[in-house]
Amino acid sequence: xxAMSGGCQCRRIRYTAxxxxxxxxxxxxxxxxxxxxxxxxxxxxxAVADLRWETAPDWxxxxxxxxxxxxxxxxxxxxxxxxxxxxxxxxVGTLDDPAGLSPKFHFGVETMHEVWLDTTGLPRKRAxxxxxxxxxxxxxxxxxxx
Numbered sequence: 676x677x678a679m680s681g682g683c684q685c686r687r688i689r690y691t692a693x694x695x696x697x698x699x700x701x702x703x704x705x706x707x708x709x710x711x712x713x714x715x716x717x718x719x720x721x722a723v724a725d726l727r728w729e730t731a732p733d734w735x736x737x738x739x740x741x742x743x744x745x746x747x748x749x750x751x752x753x754x755x756x757x758x759x760x761x762x763x764x765x766x767v768g769t770l771d772d773p774a775g776l777s778p779k780f781h782f783g784v785e786t787m788h789e790v791w792l793d794t795t796g797l798p799r800k801r802a803x804x805x806x807x808x809x810x811x812x813x814x815x816x817x818x819x820x821x
Contacts, residue, residue, distance in 0.1 A: 698721075704786060708786070
């Protein structure tokens with residue numbers, strides 16, 4: 676178990692959790708694809724007892740059997756929870772430092788988009804090498820993004 680913290684993009688919603696690195700996975704189901712806008716979503720399964728919200732998230736009843744925490748201010752999807760379930764799945768991208776976590780399995784594989792899984796052959800471009808983008812950040816905020 677690893678003590679980890681995280682939250683939404685605007686930092687209004689914050690949480691701390693005990694994360695089991697063996698319960699980290701990619702979900703490919705259509706509900707998660709639609710809820711996040713991604714072809715899959717990376718989750719860390721956390722026991723409800725091991726998750727503490729410093730600021731309570733907003734909740735969306737995404738189906739008759741589940742709900743999703745999110746931030747109504749910035750729109751960040753924070754996870755997934757079966758109604759009455761013992762675990763909450765937290766989106767890995769909302770962890771402050773997800774380094775060291777890696778997926779252990781795929782879920783919802785009947786709607787997996789295989790073409791998006793192995794992208795190792797694609798060219799790689801760094802955001803900080805895009806001078807126009809960096810200058811827009813400097814003009815707007817006085818600094819480059821973190």
